[in-house]
Amino acid sequence: xxxxxxxxxxxxxxxxxxxxxxxxxxxxxxxxxxxxxxxxxxxxxxxxxxxxxxxxxxxxxxxxxxxxxxxxxxxxxxxxxxxxxxxxxxxxxxxxxxxxxxxxxxxxxxxxxxxxxxxxxxxxxxxxxxxxxxx
Numbered sequence: 001x002x003x004x005x006x007x008x009x010x011x012x013x014x015x016x017x018x019x020x021x022x023x024x025x026x027x028x029x030x031x032x033x034x035x036x037x038x039x040x041x042x043x044x045x046x047x048x049x050x051x052x053x054x055x056x057x058x059x060x061x062x063x064x065x066x067x068x069x070x071x072x073x074x075x076x077x078x079x080x081x082x083x084x085x086x087x088x089x090x091x092x093x094x095x096x097x098x099x100x101x102x103x104x105x106x107x108x109x110x111x112x113x114x115x116x117x118x119x120x121x122x123x124x125x126x127x128x129x130x131x132x133x134x135x
Contacts, residue, residue, distance in 0.1 A: 036105040039112035046119035053126040054083060090118040 025037035058076060065071040094114035101107035 032105055032109075036109040039109040039116070042116040043112040043119070046116040046123070050119040050123045050126075053123040054079075057126050057129055086122060090115065090122070094118065
């Protein structure tokens with residue numbers, strides 16, 4: 001039953017990924033192996049998008065504070081520290097969520113799904129950040 005719940009969550013949370021690709025491991029998921037493959041694909045995709053969102057934010061900071069190297073350095077330092085702490089929290093939260101899962105592919109799929117969902121949420125947050133210039 002739990003693997004079915006994770007399957008439904010993965011399908012709901014990552015439907016957008018499927019539309020970006022012609023074919024993904026998340027198409028027509030019917031078996032535990034396919035669920036595992038889909039969850040891994042979703043995690044990989046979400047983490048790639050997270051890294052891109054973080055990089056884009058750093059680029060926006062450089063543009064916003066062009067010529068103000070001290071501000072760029074300070075904000076970048078704070079963002080890197082926040083990202084490190086957020087990843088620790090994400091990983092800890094997902095370990096709590098998957099506590100009752102037995103080791104194996106079902107656990108891995110559940111963990112990958114959780115990490116992907118959290119990473120997708122963080123990407124959206126990073127994309128929404130608008131730093132205010134306070135000269």
